Amino acid sequence: MRIVDIREKTVSIASPIANAYIDFSKMTCSVVAVVTDVMREGKPVIGYGFNSNGRYGQGALMRERFIPRLLEADPKTLVDAGNDNLDPFAIWRTLMQNEKPGGHGERSVAVGTIDMAVWDAVAKIAGVPLWRLLADRYRGGVADEKVWVYAAGGYYYPGKDDEKLKDEMRSYLDRGYEVVKMKIGAVPLDEDIRRIESVLSVVGSGARLAVDANGRFDLQTAIAYAEALSPYGLFWYEEAGDPLDYALQAELANHYTGSMATGENLFSHQDARNLLRHGGMRPDRDFLQFDCALSYGLVEYLRTLDVMEELGWSSRRVVPHGGHQMSLNIAAGLHLGGNESYPDVFQPFGGFADGIAVEGGLVGLPHIPGVGFEAKSALYRVMREVAE
Ligand SMILES: O=C([O-])CC(=O)C(=O)O
Numbered sequence: 001m002r003i004v005d006i007r008e009k010t011v012s013i014a015s016p017i018a019n020a021y022i023d024f025s026k027m028t029c030s031v032v033a034v035v036t037d038v039m040r041e042g043k044p045v046i047g048y049g050f051n052s053n054g055r056y057g058q059g060a061l062m063r064e065r066f067i068p069r070l071l072e073a074d075p076k077t078l079v080d081a082g083n084d085n086l087d088p089f090a091i092w093r094t095l096m097q098n099e100k101p102g103g104h105g106e107r108s109v110a111v112g113t114i115d116m117a118v119w120d121a122v123a124k125i126a127g128v129p130l131w132r133l134l135a136d137r138y139r140g141g142v143a144d145e146k147v148w149v150y151a152a153g154g155y156y157y158p159g160k161d162d163e164k165l166k167d168e169m170r171s172y173l174d175r176g177y178e179v180v181k182m183k184i185g186a187v188p189l190d191e192d193i194r195r196i197e198s199v200l201s202v203v204g205s206g207a208r209l210a211v212d213a214n215g216r217f218d219l220q221t222a223i224a225y226a227e228a229l230s231p232y233g234l235f236w237y238e239e240a241g242d243p244l245d246y247a248l249q250a251e252l253a254n255h256y257t258g259s260m261a262t263g264e265n266l267f268s269h270q271d272a273r274n275l276l277r278h279g280g281m282r283p284d285r286d287f288l289q290f291d292c293a294l295s296y297g298l299v300e301y302l303r304t305l306d307v308m309e310e311l312g313w314s315s316r317r318v319v320p321h322g323g324h325q326m327s328l329n330i331a332a333g334l335h336l337g338g339n340e341s342y343p344d345v346f347q348p349f350g351g352f353a354d355g356i357a358v359e360g361g362l363v364g365l366p367h368i369p370g371v372g373f374e375a376k377s378a379l380y381r382v383m384r385e386v387a388e
């Protein structure tokens, strides 16, 4: 059993939307296909992966370092003999050969994307959905049948007035979501409060609205927003300050008793550990948003979940960033609290399987081998082009 080829392609996910920190006018992502010599139903098993929005495609790193390392390795060293499958942990060690610790930047995205494709292949070789494989290997066989998801959007873009924002949020409720998320921080506080009140007039209660500042604020601004947001009782207040400014996050907890969320821009278990040690995050109400596709993949995510447990955090406090099916599988198989969803933006990479509707804020997963990409036809079309 061996990996015979790894193909990658950078694709555009450009759109006119913006958060408080970046616009997405030039956003790209990498799509990866890991081709194996294992045959299922007369065809070679191919695992697919992609990196989620926010970081760009990582083709150069993959081509220069990570793909050659895997293809040059002795195939026998990448096999999990006990399970008669590929070994994602051995593959991860091979990918990370001669990489120094620390400085988790773009390489964590490159490795996370390949790792997603490896787990897709592993579950396909095993002939089961990835969520089932994860539950069987790590949670005594118990998987969540459905996963709580919230609709992320509410971006800034040219010509978008409060009426359009309200229409967007109404359409998420119509599609079965119960909690929505909008961007804040790109306009003055009083304008954001006006936008928030518009959305509240549609969703009805602060408990159904999360807001995301994308790391824009200094401490003073983060506190000013905290004070202004407090009366609304929001679902969460996300990434107020710089993702690595743990002191800011810790101080903010003295000014905001509601739930806060952060972690989408922390790319390793060591960074996650620093947040939990030094960021003043509260395990009884706050949320963690680590995204496997940006942070060295599921092999590293298992370490991050271990760190959380050591530091007294339930896995149910994790609701990953990225709105992709890989995190949905991890959420169902490893008992996370839920997953982000992008019903409209970042298509075809956002959203879940065709024909499985969100009901009461919950979504089911397809019962097909692998991550389930084949059940999302617009996405699978892009993936197949990479493999062919
Ligand atoms: O706008 C973005 O970069 C995406 C983001 O923060 C989120 O989905 O939480």
Ligand SMILES: [Mg+2]
Pocket: 212, 214, 238, 239, 264, 321
């Ligand atoms: Mg965010």
